[in-house]
Amino acid sequence: KDTQGNLLDVRAGSLDDTISARHGGSLAANMTYRVYVSALHDRSLSRIDGQVSRDGWDNVQGGFRTDWDGGGDMVTLQGDLYRGNSRAVPGAIANGTIGGQNLLASWTRTLDGNASIKTQIYYDNARRDITSGIRASVDTFDFDSQYNFALGEQHSIVVGGGYRATNDTFVRGPGTSFLDPAHRTLGLGNIFAQ
Helix, strand or coil: CCCCEEEEEEEECCCEEEEEEEEEEEEECCEEEEEEEEEEEECCCECCCCCECCCCEEEEEEEEEEEEECCCEEEEEEEEEEEEEECCCCCCCCCCEEEEEEEEEEEEEECHHHCEEEEEEEEEEEEEECCCCCEEEEEEEEEEEEEEEEECCCEEEEEEEEEEEEEEEEECCCCCCCCCCCEEEEEEEEEEEC
């Protein structure tokens, strides 16, 4: 709700150029949104001997966020999508690229006595192709929830927990002898009190 209207930002320099655009608006009296897109052109650096290092990079990213304020309930949904690539390197098996997307949903409910419950779910997928031909992909799923409440007039208590699962996969390139393990899933749970 604090980023309504339009914004255009264009920057140019000796090392990089960026352009980004954003639009925010209202879908209803208690529901707002924002969408954006940005692009980056990062030039290759020059080495001390004057040769170009071929480490330039291009990236495009876009995303959205929407918030709903239902009085005692606040809901947020947001996501991003991006893709980037590096300059072609002589002798490389593949061009370096990155890409991915993420999505987050958050819900907060305010209860009596200034207590509240917040729950958040997050998913992220990241991919990377390395110039050696190795392809990597990582999927992350995260869930957490917390309960806040007052204990007397001078104490605030927060209790909660969560779980994160990470699934990664690596595909070796032609010049790679092995990747061990090539695939694995890790889980991490937590509980806390403060």
